[in-house]
Amino acid sequence: MASSRRLIAASLLALTAIFFLLAGPAAATGKTGQVTVFWGRNKAEGSLRQACDTGTYTFVIISFLNVFGHDGHGKYHLDISGHPIAGVGEDIKHCQYIGIPVSLSIGGFGNNYSLTSKQAALDLFDYLWNAFLGGGKPGTHRPFGDAWLDGVDLFLEHGTAADRYDVLALELAKHNIRGLAGGKPLHLTATPRCGFPPARWVATAVDTGILERVHLRIYDDGDCEAYWHLRWDQWTAAYRATRFYVGLTASEMTHGWVHPKNVYYDVAPSAQKADNYGGLMIWDRYYDKLSNYTSIVKYYA
Numbered sequence: 001m002a003s004s005r006r007l008i009a010a011s012l013l014a015l016t017a018i019f020f021l022l023a024g025p026a027a028a029t030g031k032t033g034q035v036t037v038f039w040g041r042n043k044a045e046g047s048l049r050q051a052c053d054t055g056t057y058t059f060v061i062i063s064f065l066n067v068f069g070h071d072g073h074g075k076y077h078l079d080i081s082g083h084p085i086a087g088v089g090e091d092i093k094h095c096q097y098i099g100i101p102v103s104l105s106i107g108g109f110g111n112n113y114s115l116t117s118k119q120a121a122l123d124l125f126d127y128l129w130n131a132f133l134g135g136g137k138p139g140t141h142r143p144f145g146d147a148w149l150d151g152v153d154l155f156l157e158h159g160t161a162a163d164r165y166d167v168l169a170l171e172l173a174k175h176n177i178r179g180l181a182g183g184k185p186l187h188l189t190a191t192p193r194c195g196f197p198p199a200r201w202v203a204t205a206v207d208t209g210i211l212e213r214v215h216l217r218i219y220d221d222g223d224c225e226a227y228w229h230l231r232w233d234q235w236t237a238a239y240r241a242t243r244f245y246v247g248l249t250a251s252e253m254t255h256g257w258v259h260p261k262n263v264y265y266d267v268a269p270s271a272q273k274a275d276n277y278g279g280l281m282i283w284d285r286y287y288d289k290l291s292n293y294t295s296i297v298k299y300y301a
């Protein structure tokens, strides 16, 4: 009698264990596990190496190269909010060594950039290639030394119909020398607001069809906050060859912040219906360090 009761208890325990094995992890596991974060907008966020060592992110984008083209008056300027630039090259190599690619975003919220001629676009390509990527033209200063970045991101808050980001994108794509000895893949991405159709200067680049990823910001923009489901469907249907990431803010104080619970129940499952869903993008490392937002939502990516 006692032994059969023990048997029943043991079977129940085993059943419970199986139930949690099946139900527990399956519910919390995302689709790709990919989380991209922006770094470089606040010195208090800590170093790039620290960001990579959290183990929370799979891709980091340094922001921003915020002066270039005609409105940059022939200058290029990298603004990483007072982070000491000296150590960044070694940090990039460290991140790459532990499997986290690092790319550079151009543009941002300032007004000192534009790309209103084909020549300006070719010049910017030349500068990016020699200052941050595989080039090494004598006389071009390399802020991160011999660290070779993994890609370029377009974060174009403003522009005009005359901008030629398509020329830049195509030139970069030509140098995506995946598979060649000594070469490495170049990740081309863009991080626009989620509005659709995209602004003309963004569309010109995305329409080339060669962007690997687009991160759609669904925060800090009334239209995106209200209609992002619709916009997501429009973008993912229009650009089949590009992978799409949901851009979220890690700051509760920012308009359009999404509670992790709603990422779990709505944002992630809705976005993942698209077969070109790529993952999540988090703005930014500084807010994330304060809130630990990604430590929760990464399980839903």
Ligand SMILES: *[C@@H]1O[C@H](CO)[C@@H](O)[C@H](O)[C@H]1NC(C)=O
Residues within 6 Å of the ligand: 067, 077, 111, 112
């Ligand atoms: C940006 O342009 C403004 C004027 O248009 C200028 O005062 C400012 O110094 C520029 N910033 C940089 C970083 O070049």
Ligand SMILES: *[C@@H]1O[C@H](CO)[C@@H](O)[C@H](O)[C@H]1NC(C)=O
Residues within 6 Å of the ligand: 289, 290, 291, 292
């Ligand atoms: C975030 O995580 C860090 C390190 O684990 C911790 O010190 C901090 O209190 C956490 N912040 C919040 C808001 O949970």
